[in-house]
Amino acid sequence: MAPGTATTTASTTATAPAPATAPAPAPTPATAPYGPRIDCGRLCLDLLATTHPEEQLHSPDRLRAWMTGAGIVPPGTSLTAADASWLASFRELRGCVGLLVRGEASRDSRPYEIALGRINELARAATPAPCAVRTDEGSLVRALDGAPDCAALLAVVARDAVELLTDPVACAGLRQCAGDNCPIVYVDTSRGRRRRWCSSETCGNRERVARHRRRAALARA
């Protein structure tokens, strides 16, 4: 099983205080307003997806928004320390993840060795300590015990990459989206492993529209 899937989903939903009378849950949008993809099945792949369709991590503000949106930190976590050096570090980690999961470099090449060494180094740091805090309504929500530093948050993603790379079942499910020029990599956990798109709303829909146009053009010919 891919633990990242459950972690990402659980951490984004479990932190919302439960209303007294629970309405039907609102459908989760495929992308939040600032555009992070949180449907890759793993945290490290969600980070990798922030290059598409254009660079999303172009300011510390965007990085903060991504970290909260991807569920690396619970909502409300203080990330005021995030600056340009955090941005550079997360982008560097993203480059390493990309090299290791996309198979761009052969396993005994120097770039592969360097990326692997870097991921292992980042994974060594302690991750932020979680704690349960009481809301005004009396329910418990997850928070972090103090404002996290950059190394601790890099470690969250680096450890996810280590788990993915050492999990043969998850690695066997690694796919690149079949969409035109779409670089998104995800773990296919669907029944029968038949998922073809990073998202059926974007790439899947684009392909359906293209297929329809081709059929219509053939019918006219």
Ligand SMILES: [Zn+2]
């Ligand atoms: Zn795609």
